Amino acid sequence: MASAPKAITSKTAAAMTAAPKSSLFKRMRGQKQLMLMSLPILLYVLLFAYYPIWGWTMAFQKWRPGTPFSQQEWVGFKHFKFLFKDDTFLLVLRNTIGMSLINMVSGFVTAIVFAILLNEIKNKLYKRSIQTISYLPHFLSWIIVTGIVANALSVDGGIINVVLMKLGFIHEPIMWLSKPHYFWGIVGASHVWKEVGWNAIIYLAAITSIDPSLYEAAEIDGANRYKKMLHITLPGIRSIVIILLIMNLGWIMDAGFEVQYLLGNGVVVDWSQTIDIFVLKYGLQIGNYSLATAAGIFKTVVSITLIFAANTIAKRFGEDRLI
Amino acid sequence: MRTRTLRLEPVVFNTFNAVIMIALAVVTLYPFLNTLAVSFNAGNDTVRGGIYLWPRIWTDQNYKAVFAGGTLYHAFWVSVARTVIATVLSLFLTSMLSYAVSRREYVFRKPVTLLIVLTMYFNAGLIPSYFLMKDLHLLNSFWVYVIPGLISAFNMIVIRTYMQTLPEGLIESARVDGAGDFRTFFSIILPLCQPVLATVALFVAVGQWNSWFDTFIYASSKQSLSTLQYELMKLLSSASLSNSNPSVANSSNPGAVHNMVTPMSIRAAITIVASVPILIVYPFLQKYFVHGMQLGSVKE
Structure with a gap:
């Protein structure tokens, strides 16, 4: 062969x-x-x-x-030299990496926590119902999801503002989508809302494949629920977490395009634009194809370098290779 | 003391866990149920606010406007067409390819697999792809929805991995009976792959049905190629305009019937129309796609 x-x-x-x-x-x-x-x-x-x-x-x-x-x-x-002197591009680069990291960290933490909590549910029907509900947003398009997010955050009657005001946290509605510093958080939260159930699938599978005799042995030794989570469940899913983490590092330049494009607006533009939006704007809208292509190349080359670096690191840590 | 904490602990934990799970279910379902209520409520009444889980003034005008035979109705059928055609073609080609690279004796197995798996990790980018579509005369053509994305490396891995779990004896006995690879594939392997094909069909169909970016980039100048998601996207931008100015809301909507239909209410109706087909199907395929996701995460 x-x-x-x-x-x-x-x-x-x-x-x-x-x-x-x-x-x-x-x-x-x-x-x-x-x-x-x-x-x-x-x-x-x-x-x-x-x-x-x-x-x-x-x-x-x-x-x-x-x-x-x-x-x-x-x-x-x-064109490459121009890009790295261009303030807009540097902002765009910061936004891309910032939003990627927020999405990645919040995505990992919420999915792992959700998988562990779900695993503690013993009633099959209850567990399955929660799971089925949790997959739902994954199947909705970003158009629909951003529509839902915009509705929920709206100033007149958006559910977030209504609930916060009823609870007395705020006295007047917040214009969430017009506050530049909230934008990354909103994108991160939207990602979590959409994907937490879906991302948990792999961790749940990893948890269920852990040898049950380990838990039994720990019980005999007097370990409680939290000790078992910490010393058996988490180490049991360690390798899949590491693999997925480094695999995701390779996609750090893909902060997404749709959310930012659909939720972004003139007020938050300095915090919402990503490389993909930059490419779209300079390339197809302004017509500076060379510059847009240069930005696209930069993105791809960084991604590929990261993938291969991650692959090597994974090998060194004794984990399975990705490609 | 010790025994008491031991008995109390599961109750505390389970309560805490249940609260989180129910909160998650509510946060997931509420926006959908709210949209459903808005879609059945009179548009001019929705603007007054206070619609949560149930419509205040019932109407089916929003849905009538969607299916009235105008642009939205047309867009709905474009969405259906691209989803059906691309799913069938993609499923056929991907499973055939997967069969070839699942055969251990195939001399080109490794290079073909590698070249296709690599496409998961790089992308030539928007501009070069745009010019490729232009050179292939796919701009403003229905086929730009179908042709470029027929093969996905991820789906290939999922199907191939599944095929490799089938007993090798099946193929050997077909060989002995004189069946070639095409016949083995069609009459023996394909029927056994139903679970994984259902999974991949769901992935492809959802991707197609939810897609709007290709319309936006490659076909936005041709109204007859607009899809449901793209119409929804256009309404999203016009609805945020109308929040500040209700008169824009009414005039910008051709299907307005006595203000019963506003961009916001019609958006809710399209959202429901665009999500219900998927929401009906996916729970039944759950068992399969969960397994499929696990196969896909098994690396090359």
């Missing part, structure tokens, strides 16, 4: 060289149907996922639409 990747390039060479390779060639001949099932789809993936990388050349050009490639003017790293 190890020689298989080479087979693509040495297809013709294989026919005339050594014996093991010709047996490979023979195996290929017997696998025409498997190739027919997969290679056209691979071509499709190459076209839609890999070929557009060619478009990255735009970031190094003073790209003008409708001009042949050979006549585009090359400008080197000019």
Whole structure:
């Protein structure tokens, strides 16, 4: 199997060289149907996922639409240099990383806590009902979710303001969506609301796969509920938490696009814009394709670097590799 | 003292736990039930506030406006069409691909898997993708909804992992009977994959049904290609306008019947129309997709 990747390039060479390779060639001949099932789809993936990388050349050009490639003017790293001197881009970068970290940390903590609490429920029907309800928001689109969030936070009759006022915490409604410093928190809370049940699926599975005899042994030793959570449940899901955590680090540049785009407004723009919105605005709305592509490349390169770094770190910690 | 704390502890914990779980259920369900109430309440009355779980002035005008045969009705059918077509095609192609890469003897198994799994981790970006769609003449075409996203690496991993759990003897005995890979796939493997196919179908269908960004980027200049989610998105921005100015609310809505229908009330109705199909289906597939998520988290 190890020689298989080479087979693509040495297809013709294989026919005339050594014996093991010709047996490979023979195996290929017997696998025409498997190739027919997969290679056209691979071509499709190459076209839609890999070929557009060619478009990255735009970031190094003073790209003008409708001009042949050979006549585009090359400008080197000019656009990248511009990006890192641009105040808007630096703000956008801060917002992206800030919101990502908030989403990640709050997402992890709430999902793990929810999974542990759910696991303590012994009544099957009760447990299942709560679970089913908790998945519901995951299936709603961000359009619907942001509509719900905007309604809940609205100044006239939004449920959050109504409840806070009834409880006496505030005396007049707060304009939540017009306060720049609340924006990251609102995005984080929206993510938690939408995904907590869904994210808990994996932790719940990990918890249920912990050997029950460990709990029994701990009980005999006199461990209470909290001791068991701390010394058996948490270590039991440690490796899946670490894997998911580093996997998510690779997506730190993906703070999301939809929430910020849909909930953001002119007042909070300095705290709401992410790299994706920046790319959309400069690229498709203003028409500065080269600059927008440069920002997109920066995002992808950072993501890939983080993924590979995470992969290496995971290996060093003795955890399973991701890719 | 010691025995008392021991007996008291489970009660305290279970009460505390139940309070959290019920709070979570309320926080999850309330916005939905509230939207449902607003969608059945007269729009001009909703503006006065105070609608929580039950409509004050019952009306079905909001729903009539959605299904009246205008743009919203058309958008609904575009959403249905893209969801059905893309789900069927994606399921077929992804499962076929998964079958090929699940076969251990397949010489290209590793390179094909690797090239597809890698697409999970990088993205050429919005601008290059936009120009690709343009070059392929997919802009302002219905097929821009279907063609670009047919294969997802995640779904492939989920199906492939499931296929690898099937007994190898099944395939061997088919081989002995002289079946080729196509026949083995269609008549033996595919029927056994129903649970995982249901999961992936749900993932693809939900993604399609909820999508609005592709309409926004690739097809926004063609009203006939607008989807339900995109119409909802447009209403979201116009409704925030109308909060400050009620007259805008009424004039901007072509389907207004004696102010019974406002952007806010019609938004509630579309939200219900856009979420109910999924909400009816997903509880029945719960067992499958929970398993599917676990398969997907098993790495390559």
